[in-house]
Amino acid sequence: MVSVAHTPYPTSLTPSSAKKELTIQSLQNDLEIADACGSVGVVVHFGSDVSGNDPLESYQLMIEMLNTVLLEWEGECKILLENLASKQGSIGTTLEELVQIRNLSDQSEKIGFCLDTCHAFASGLWTGGNWRDLLANGTSLGYFQEVKAIHLNNSKYPSGEGKDRHANIFKAGYIKEAQIEELVSTPILMDIPFILETPSDKGVSHGEEIGMLYEKWGR
Ligand SMILES: [Zn+2]
Structure with missing residues (x-):
């Protein structure tokens, strides 16, 4: 059994100065709770262009x-940076950015990645x-070596549209079965x-979808 945590939706790694202190405390609290649950990491979205x-x-x-949040963190649980769905040109969409942020952080060993498909x-x-x-580029950058979780989702919109709308894995999105x-x-x-x-209100429950994934690919 593996557990992976997620920060509350409003948490941003690029908060306004008024929210900075609260966000730091909230992230540290997330790490403590997740660590107590044995989670491998707390997923947090890449920041936005401020x-x-x-x-x-x-x-x-x-x-x-990240430096402030992780300065005194000694638990096993990591911060897992998640890539964003935004259009090309906005931040948080490339593996280079994710790897650079990790590399430039003082406690890079406490940071991993979550890849949202x-x-x-x-x-x-x-x-x-x-x-x-x-895969080749991400491996040479050192990205895939630090991926600790995958958010497996199909996409309701075509590639490159920058729309964060998740779809069910089978027969529901633009990512083809062979590509998944x-x-x-x-x-x-x-x-x-x-x-x-993935959505659980589109006629297929998560239990059924997981069953289909196991049946197809043994996962
Ligand atoms: Zn996700």
Whole structure:
């Protein structure tokens, strides 16, 4: 049994100065709760572009936040940075950014990644047809070695549209079954927990969907 936690939805790694202190405390509290539950990590979304014209400002704020949150953290549970669904050109969509933020943080060993497949598809990072290249690039960057969880979702919209709308895995989205199979059967991801964030009100329950995944690919 594996457990992976998630911060509350409003948590941002690029908070306003008024919310900074509260966000730091909230993240530290998330880590403590998740660690007590034996979770491998707490997933938090990549920050947003706070300046509008200088992405470096947002990256610096994220690094400062991570440094503060993790300074005295000694638990096993990691912060897991999740890639965003935004359109290309906005921040948090490339593996380079995720890896750089981790590398530039003082406690990089306490930071891992969560790959959301819908977000990767929506942002255009994963087009459905470029998994091999993405895997090669991500491995040479050191990204895939630090992936601790996968959010396995299909996408309601085509790749590159920047729309964060999750769809059920089978017969419901723009990511084809063969493309999901390619990802699910990637050796470096074999022992990584896959978590569904798919709709459960579209005629298929999570239990049924998990059953279908196990039947197809043994996961
Ligand atoms: Zn997700």
